[in-house]
Amino acid sequence: MAMLTMMYAHIPATQAASAAARFPLIRSQQHQEAVLDHHPQTKTSNRTNRLAESLSHLLHLHIETPPKTDSPRFSNWNMFTEEKHSTPTTSPKEIISEKWRQIHGSKDWEGLMDPLHPWLRREIVKYGEFAQATYDAFDFDSFSEFCGSCRYNKNKLFDVLGLSKNGYAVSKYIYAMSHIDMPNWLERSHLVETWSKDSNWMGFVAVSDDEETRRIGRRDIAVAWRGTVAPSEWYEDLQRKLEPIGDLDAKVEHGFLGIYKSKSEKTRYNKSSASEQVMKEVTRLVEFYKSKGEEVSLTITGHSLGGALALLNAYEAAKSIPGLPISVISFGAPRVGNNAFRDELNQMGVKTLRVVVKQDVVPKMPGLVLNEGLQKFEEITGTLEWVYTHVGAELKVDVGSSPYLKKHGFNFLGFHSLETYLHLVDGYLNKETSFRSNARRDFALVNKACDMLVEDLRIPHCWYQLEHKGLVCNHHGRWVKPIREPEDIPSPTREAEAEAHALQVEIQSDYVLQSLCTANMKGEF
Template identity: 70%
Template sequence: MALSTLTNNHFVAAMNHVQPQQNMVLDHPKTNLPNKAKRLAESLSHVLHLHIDPTPRTIHKNLHFINLHHSTPTMSPRENISQKWRQIQGCDDWENMLEPLHPWLRREVVKYGEFAQATYDAFDYDSFSEYCGSCRYNQNKLFQKLGLTRHGYTVTRYLYAMSHVDLPRWLERSRVADTWSKDSNWIGFVAVSDDQETRRIGRRNIVVAWRGTVAPCEWYEDFQSKLEPLGHGGAKVEQGFLSIYKSKSDATRYNKSSASEQVMNEVTNLVKGFREKGEQVSLTITGHSLGGALALLNAYEVAATIVDLPVSVISFGAPRVGNIAFKDELQQMGVKLLRVTVKQDWVPKMPGILFNERFKVFDEITGLEWVYTHYGAQLELDVRSSPYLKGGINLSGFHSLETYLHLIDGHLSCETPFRLEAKRDVALVNKSCDMLVDELRIAQCWYQLANKGLVLNAHGRWVKPKRDPEDVPSHASELCSADLGIVLM
């Protein structure tokens, strides 16, 4: 049976059928490779109906079969989910869709995760670049450059954030004096589904994607653990997250308005425009790590501002954001949150590592406003489930969004082996970490600009090139969709 046609049921049946052979391979007297390598070879042999001997003598032959993945597509045809979109967006808190993981939900979660990953892949990390902290591409080219046009969305606005933190010089982001912005960072974008994708998913969907922590000022804010009041009720949220979301200054170029104001203006305009055309609209907010925290703050604000708009959050490796009152208000507003976590990742356990939602007695104590709590449904993954991933402790690898996306793509249920017919390219896991078993021969931290951004000029000298004019950050070009006439025409 071809790998690309193996269904979930076939896979489970195959795994049950080959269990005796699995034990036989494990008892092979010449087997002395790490367990992960053996499991990888065994699992692939079962799925492909081929015998792969996981011994040092034959491992080079096994790589041939492992590399069969290279000749298969990285995704299967997309299903029409228009009749089930509300359930996929969490109208009933994803009941009966997480265990086992519904394949339609898996595909949508991966899609939103790839939008969140785009905020890392397009970020300019080069401290010697005058544009460090910006997006390397303009919003019209972002999805094309990152290979995400297949999802059927159009970026309508970039988002910028700042922090009111005076940093020591050794923590400053850029080493260049004449930089595009000393205060702001590109923090994400707003996008909207095109007509074809809208028909497939059953409504016009607005997506907001928030980036996780990369800038020093964001690290500093992440280390804060103070709760700050939000609104006029008892809701409180982590001070550092709120600062990044709400900070602004007239002295800056990109944050005369806060990230909050930027995203709210854009989402409000989009919702108004599509509703005037008689369309059904939903909002999905996604983010990883810090981005997941910003996504929840964004959802709270939208739900409190725009009436009858379905608001869902898909977060990855996100920390706790607020207290019990914040959780209660989100629930009353109807915000739906699916928290994707990895069991070995420490970030979702912060802040409130000691006093949190696990202490149920706190729910009954009035006035206890300083206890952090998670909110929403949880999809927990386990690094140990994938035969492609190394064992041992790798904190950055456990928290990497690409590790998350790999595990989601292979997840069926807590009781079922890793889904070997998963389509997503496993090499992506090692983009910024070292998590893949060595037998796959994928270099660690391989994702970077060619020659680290240097090019050979006409005189034969290696230099840092000038950006194309259209990719240079320009406040004048960062207009909302209503200004540009995008989508709403």
């Protein structure tokens, strides 16, 4: 078991000394300098690390750092990386149709988790990559008038991100706003004229294509919810207030529900709430494919805040579409509701698989103290309606298990990063064994937005960036921000029209199909 330590900015003594030698005038600041030198991370990272420290001080939280000693080290990284570089990142896909219900959680993933079944592992990574897409395509540029939107339209999202291999097509984008004062979850442009002042792109609905449908044994509707990259900012601002959902005792976190349910006639993208948008599309798809006699499932995924929204979405879908197999695959998600919320989800048959990195702080939020651990005192305390509770099965992965990851220091952003999660799932075998040697996912992805990989791997930290921050040289020799392709500018009108058109095409093709079948049955061919 990993040691529990209070461990903040950890600096090897030699580095501190060398930094001090370089800055003779500021020797008194040597601690701070050395940290800067050692973790040359972004503004956000420094900020969040500091905030996490303050927080853990305040709460006397014991933050786990990965064990330092028991990680295997390669003697020749050069040879190792060269070999890796010529290994494909994927292996042939298995047909999993006969076992799809278990993989979707019908038996609460019993017998599939320890050791982790390779079919389940692949599916977890697949949904995780959908969740990752909501970050990779998000416009974070506060100088862009499209800050807070998706950089690409739904028809090309998977192509641009290299996710077409998964065999899904995006059918709808989801936008969210919030009436509740929950600062810093919304990414906002600095500019006066922007695509939207209130809404952010918050995720998408996608459907498996025919080939993938055959492989996985049913038409799968996947919903991916975006989280926040630096979650400290929102979890700090959480009201820590439970609010009723449904007609019974179930309660959920006020701020999460606010994002899921808020709408305003004054906005362009949230005349309907995220909840209404997603439910309308999911309902439409379920009806459409069921009417064709297909088996249909709903799988909802999300990281961080996105994992919380996934659970609210699952609750609502289970209420409104009885009998639909629904599962949630969440990554680094915080607690969302109370015991009654969990119980209702269970009763409705919603299956939740929570992937948790042992060292990540976010899944411990909210309810650091007031959580399901108090249940054993239930006789004394009575029914704990006001206590946050995790739901479902947990897959716990450990930063210490991977030889690729740094073993020293407390890296708030790195421990919580979705790419760290996906890397650890890819290497996970069972509770006892460390990283499997035949893991194939590209380790370089881990450092996309953090600094977690050991230096010998030579992967720069936070490397996922646009050339020249998106500036291009125009034909006059001036560096300008290119005008966004009209098709990539979010437009509610065009999207509504496209939907109507798609529906039309589907109905028509359905009609053609039916005619053909009828003709066939009549022996007209």
